Amino acid sequence: MMKLHPLKSLLAGSVLALAALGASAEEAVAAPDAAAPAIPAEVTDRIDARFLDYQTAQHVPGLVWGIVKDGELVYFKTSGVANLETEAPVTADSLFSIASMSKAFTALAILKLRDEGKLYLDAPAEYYVPELRGWTYPTTDSPRIRVRDLLAHVSGLVTDNPWGDRQQDMPEEVFTEVLKEGVPFSRAPQMAYEYSNFGYALLGRIVTNLSGMPYEDYIRTEIMLPLGMTSTGYDVYAVDQDRRALGYRWEEGAFSKEPALGPGVFGAMGGVMTNAEDYEKWVAFLLDAWPPRDGEETGPVKRSSVRELSQGLNFPRVYTRDGLEEGETCDVAVNYAMGFAVTAECELGTTMAHSGGYPGYGSNVLLMPDAGVGVFAFANRTYAAPSRIVREAALELATAGELPAREWPVSAPLADAYSVAGAVYEQGSFTPAEGKLAMNFTMDATIPVRERALADLKAEAGACDTGAPFRANGHLSGRFTWTCEAGDMEGWLLLSPNHPPLIQELNLSFVPAP
Template sequence: MRNGKIIGRIASVILATATICALPAAAQTTASTAPADDAVIRSAIPRIDALFENFQKQNPTPGLVYGIVANGKLVHVRGFGVQDMAEKRPVTADSLFRIASMTKAFTALSILSLRDAGKLSLDDLAEKYVPETRGWKYPTSDSPRIRVRDLLNHTAGFVTDDPWGDRQQLLPEAEFTKMIRAGVPFTRAPGIAMEYSNFGYALLGRIVANVSGMPYRTYVERTILKPLGMTSSGYEVGESPLARRAIGYRWENDAWLEEPTMKHGAFGAMGGLQVSANDYAKWVAFLLSGTPARDDADRGPVRRATLREMAQGSNFSRTRRRFGSTAQSGCVQSEAYGMGFRVAQDCQLGRMMHHGGGYPGYGSHVLLLPDYGVGIFVFTNRTYTGAAEIAWDAAFLLNDAGAFTSRPIPVTPALTAIHDQARAAYASGDVSGLPLAMNFLMDRSAANWRTEFARLRGLVGDCPRAEPLTATGALSATIRWTCEKGALDGQILLAPTTPATVQALRFAVVQKQP
């Protein structure tokens, strides 16, 4: 904070140049695993630009930058307004913003990387790594003690601490140690509900430091930031060039007041990271590269399987409405907290991972669609102004434009072989030639199957053509057969046996000609 003086009303909007850039190979997904349509995304960009520009003007916010990552690259980034109202420097893709609680994902991945290295277990008690917490317990005889996993999932029993936690950023490590030794009150027993806790993620930062043997920020920078090429990002704001910093502001008494620039401290693990849009896009692309599971070389600083693990929630799910203009659409989401991300199931777009960031002087939001390989993020330099609703509106605009197509599940040889045998069984009217699981004829007799095949043939006749199978898993698929007088839809479900056997075969007439 430069003397905390009032700097004046919002500057006129200055637009930064949009850029398109490829990311380092380690952060890219492969073409076969990222089906979003780049051309459709680019065609929708003028409308999305307008969404963010209108938000920046109407709220108002001194400056804003947003980016869209798809197919392993930053396909679009755009800045609006200014990063510094005194100098009127325009926001660009290289402007540095604090991302507040979006830092938690970096902390979570650091814990998981230490787990991968065999240095801790998520089911270990937190007191094993932070001995000052030894003896912490909710005051009932049957209450469990806090595990590392509870801290990751916000199920440790701590009270929600926004905005108190935001102002602890400066706390020196020695003072944090005193705070831990003094103990903290529990709001409930661990493991029975999710309640968001900045304090819990500060404890995770201490675990990272104690287990790795180096300061928390050093571990994150060496393990994640540097390998991903995030060379402009870091925790100590004073180490970055002033000319690139987006200065944080709040609106108070009809004027802009500059927020103090907080140094890195013990609570940096919950919200202290500073990044540029160009850098953060590399992180988003890396997270998206974890989906789907596949045989490609695992070149990232942390395993793909570990990235997917971040979406595993605490299973304390709740229902919520979407952000943005589609909130009243009738699509109510189921949401749980994973590890550094909220994970929702949406009726249109399926799995959505997201997190906001609110901080004195800053607001941010990130939305990941891992099944489509797309991420959208936004940073602002106004206190607690994250523009989440606009990021979500942009995602649904892209969906309406046709940018997203579901990633196909490979059809296994076993499904292909049994599909061919099922077609032969229909032609012969007898299931005896199929490799049947032990339950198959117990659930429906061979005689009844002959009757059913005869009935279907009477309705639609022979079925000489079949559309390609649509796998719903490695052991299940839907089928569509084109027949003489219509069509049949069906399902093949294999049993968990070796060799492959059929546990269920289902058919339905979906089209019958007169």
């Protein structure tokens, strides 16, 4: 079960440094630890140093960062101020705009409505927003925009970050007139990824039309409040203003306050205001959807639906990203899914990430679902999204061995097949496997041929510990390593797709000791 704990009871300390205002990282003062740290201090020290250096270099008045693991906030820090005039420090309770990180809430609301039987992802969006029916598309063979296209930014609408970031407070009636008039297209839908805030505003309209309430009310009552996110919402003017981390711009060597944007249509793409105490509950809830399993559903949206947030439309882009060491790089494939960019990382495995950049604010979150770990950070300076530093924090965790993949349970068929594999090796014969082999096994190589190869392996490796743990990577396959007299035996076991599952492949490879 997902565990949600009050953030204040889990703080590993807080830094109250005015790094962006001239104080150095060395001058940061840490509060006493509330408990023994879940992550070694030498690791968190390196992570803190990266965030503090970023804060100074980027002129960020206030910065918070945290690490969530297995449903708990295991590390959290703050640095700097929420208000330059009063010098009030940022805290776990400070409210930040998280800008485009709001898109994940809108995407999940769409999936929840789908689960309620109110929409189809592959239906044309005009089914749910009638004003779209009169739109003129770029070519006569252009497909109509689907709901799924809006989620994945493949609707053909033009990239609109500079423009969209200033539209949050657009009233519903104005948006309706814009929709009736139609918009220009950048390309035909379903041809390529192109990030569109307008598209997520359209998703907000779909939520409003199908739920019978404003999108922000639906998301707050159906998703946020059930998670205990009582301080999170869309109306900057409805919160205690003393709790706000005010947004600032750094320009020509000085700070100036950015005007706040009130609630409106484009809040569906970037209007969420939250604090670290609430956001860690959101991160814990998302990560709890992995791995798939039996058991009671404990969240406001099904685990299987949450996992859909990582499914894109296969328009990947390739980037080269730096590692922790100078000259160390990694080519990664990035695919936008639903409210998250999904990446195949060299050191981190599958990641889900999103930045938030707004007038006065910058933020980033990086989820590593295979490890059950998430890193997030909020800043109160225009477009100061600490994306690179959040990723570097994750790389520090990986380098220190703090991101082990969560283990798949070993299914009964796999456990039985693994026992058979051990007996086959120990006896040097496939007799223990009688009745356990798929029909292809003896066709791919005869038993006499396999037994001669097995004898050669045993002569080289000697006796092996065939009771070593089995590492499943699904219900029907996995790997194992046996420690042998002369080295290690690496094994791969794959079962067949029929009932009962039988051994269709058993590979053994010996690695001599150095």
